[in-house]
Structures are given as C-alpha cells and as structure tokens.
Amino acid sequence: MRAVLCREWGDPSVLAVEEVKGKAPAAGWVRISVRAAGINFADNLMVSGRYQFKTPFPFSPGFEASGVVAEVGEGVGSTAVGDRVMVALPHGGFAEEVLAPATSVFRIPEVMDFRSAAAFPVAYGTVHLALVHRARLQKGQILLVHGAGGNVGRASVEVGKRLGATVLATAGSARSLEVARGRGADHLLRYDSEDVRDRVLELTGGDGADVVFDPVGGDVFDASLRCVAWEGTVLVIGFAAGRIPQAPAWRLLLKSCAVIGVDWGGYLRREPETVRSATEEALRWYSEGFLDPTPEHVFPLEEAAEALEAQAARKLRGKAVLVNE
Numbered sequence: 001m002r003a004v005l006c007r008e009w010g011d012p013s014v015l016a017v018e019e020v021k022g023k024a025p026a027a028g029w030v031r032i033s034v035r036a037a038g039i040n041f042a043d044n045l046m047v048s049g050r051y052q053f054k055t056p057f058p059f060s061p062g063f064e065a066s067g068v069v070a071e072v073g074e075g076v077g078s079t080a081v082g083d084r085v086m087v088a089l090p091h092g093g094f095a096e097e098v099l100a101p102a103t104s105v106f107r108i109p110e111v112m113d114f115r116s117a118a119a120f121p122v123a124y125g126t127v128h129l130a131l132v133h134r135a136r137l138q139k140g141q142i143l144l145v146h147g148a149g150g151n152v153g154r155a156s157v158e159v160g161k162r163l164g165a166t167v168l169a170t171a172g173s174a175r176s177l178e179v180a181r182g183r184g185a186d187h188l189l190r191y192d193s194e195d196v197r198d199r200v201l202e203l204t205g206g207d208g209a210d211v212v213f214d215p216v217g218g219d220v221f222d223a224s225l226r227c228v229a230w231e232g233t234v235l236v237i238g239f240a241a242g243r244i245p246q247a248p249a250w251r252l253l254l255k256s257c258a259v260i261g262v263d264w265g266g267y268l269r270r271e272p273e274t275v276r277s278a279t280e281e282a283l284r285w286y287s288e289g290f291l292d293p294t295p296e297h298v299f300p301l302e303e304a305a306e307a308l309e310a311q312a313a314r315k316l317r318g319k320a321v322l323v324n325e
Helices: 041-048 114-118 121-134 151-162 174-182 196-203 218-227 249-255 264-270 272-287 301-312
Strands: 002-005 016-019 029-039 064-072 084-088 097-101 105-107 142-145 166-171 187-190 209-214 228-236 258-261 297-300 320-323
Touching: 002 301, 016 301, 029 084, 029 114, 029 301, 041 301, 064 097, 064 114, 084 097, 084 114, 084 121, 105 272, 114 320, 121 151, 121 209, 121 228, 121 264, 121 272, 142 151, 151 166, 151 174, 151 209, 151 272, 166 174, 166 196, 174 187, 187 196, 196 218, 209 218, 218 228, 218 249, 228 249, 264 272, 297 301, 301 320
Parallel strands: 142 166, 142 209, 166 187, 209 228, 228 258, 297 320
Antiparallel strands: 002 016, 029 064, 029 097, 029 320, 064 084, 084 105
C-alpha cells in the first residue's frame, strides 16, 4: 500500500509517498481501507517536530480518516468487514490503509459521504469535549467563538447553537464572518478592526461571555480574559495566531474565572471512551441536521505535502481532506 511518510523533522516538503507493507490487525483492532483523511493544523506541528509528542520515524501524519473495514482482528464485534467507518487516530491517516483499535472506529451515518466523515472526528470531537465535557455550556448562556470561520471555530458555532447558547463569533475577515453567520452565529465581530472586549461587553450588557472557545491565542486570548463573565470559562484549544499567551493570575482572581485546556489528542490517548462518547453524540446531532462537516478543499493523497504547505501559508479556508480515488 502507499503511505505518506515523514523520515525527518521539517516543513511539509520532507514528506514522500512510499510503498509500505500492510499488516494484519491484532486482537481488538481493525484494518481500514482509507477513502479520505482529514488535514489538521497539528499535522504540520507533528511533521516539524513541534507537536507535544514526537512520533518515532518513519510515520504517517493524519489524525482522522474514513473508509471501509477490510479486516477485523479477533474479538471485534462492534464492526464487520464492509462497514463504512470513520476513525480517530494518534497518527497514520495519510495512507491507503490504517490499523486502529475498534474502540476508535465509528460507523458512518448512511447520509454522510467519506469526505465529510474524514472531516468529522477531530473538529467535532474537540468541540464536544470543550463545550460539553469541560465547560458544561448551558442553554441561554453566551458563547464567544474565536476563529469562527475556521474548521473547529465553525464547528463550535454549530454545537453552541445546538446546545441553545447565544453565539458571538469573531474572525479576521468579512468572508470568515459570513461563514460563521451561515453556521448560525447570532453576532459577528472583526477582531482585526474592532475592540473585542468592548464589543462583547456591549452585546452582553456588561456581563461578558460565559464561555470562550479560543483556538487562536495571542492577542485574542488577552482580550478574552478582559471580557469573560464572572465565573466564566476560557477554553484553550490552540494557538493559530502563533503566540502562546500567558494568563495573569490577578485577572483570574478578579473574575473568579477558569482557563481550561482541551487537548483532543491527549483525551484520545488517556480517555478513549470519553472521546468515543463525545463523537457518538456529535454524530447523532449530525443525523438530526445540526452539523455540517463538508470539507472545502480536496487533494489527492500524493499531494499531501502541497496541501500541508497551503494550510501553513493560510491559503486554505475551512477544512481540507486527502482522498484515495
């Protein structure tokens, strides 16, 4: 089979498509013939050696994939050969086949195609873990979503609306804000031309946001601490802006607020059943018509390096996937 391999740290140009020998699944595992694989910000971090865990060489990037079950190991009863599935992975999705524990494999709803399925586990799993498992977002609360035109941002807008929150969406361009509006955002804020703190306080009557979903970091995080509500929660998802911010302890004290990190990959390693529960509920919401994981960009497997380069250069808006066709 073919796989996109990383044999040294660097930019995406170090990746190469190579022929590798496939393996049979161990007990409790399944082998999946991959149809599509999702591309995430963390893939670039992993290839460059900046991800929180360094995978031994050689490895394939790719945290999520979709396809058809080709073989099941001993003791697997939750899925069968021929099932259409999506899978959450620590890495390895950029290949024609993947091996995964059956606990990380989910059947795809009949109305979902492989490309949308490959775009689902990381974004919607992260958002569910953040808003439901960690922040306990309640109906009627105010949710502030940063980077709302991006992949996890737009997913957060959708899930926030499903949970009954009023959603304030921020982004750096009119186009991104229109994406957020299309996903159901109630109010739109341009953080490159507006004072986020002032606008949030204005829109909330001075109370601030009960929950802040922040995959951006940098100045946006700083503004969040100035407009989070009393006993509110700031969810740290990532640092797309590049600068990893610091949280002044005195601000946390004065607001009695919480800053909570949400690492999907960490949950996948430490609490796979928590990830499973989150993903299964998100899939139910998809089947009810609340979520739309349709990717905006599609690349063939052999263009994985080009796809990651485009993502790193911020040339892609929304979700991108690799396909085996």
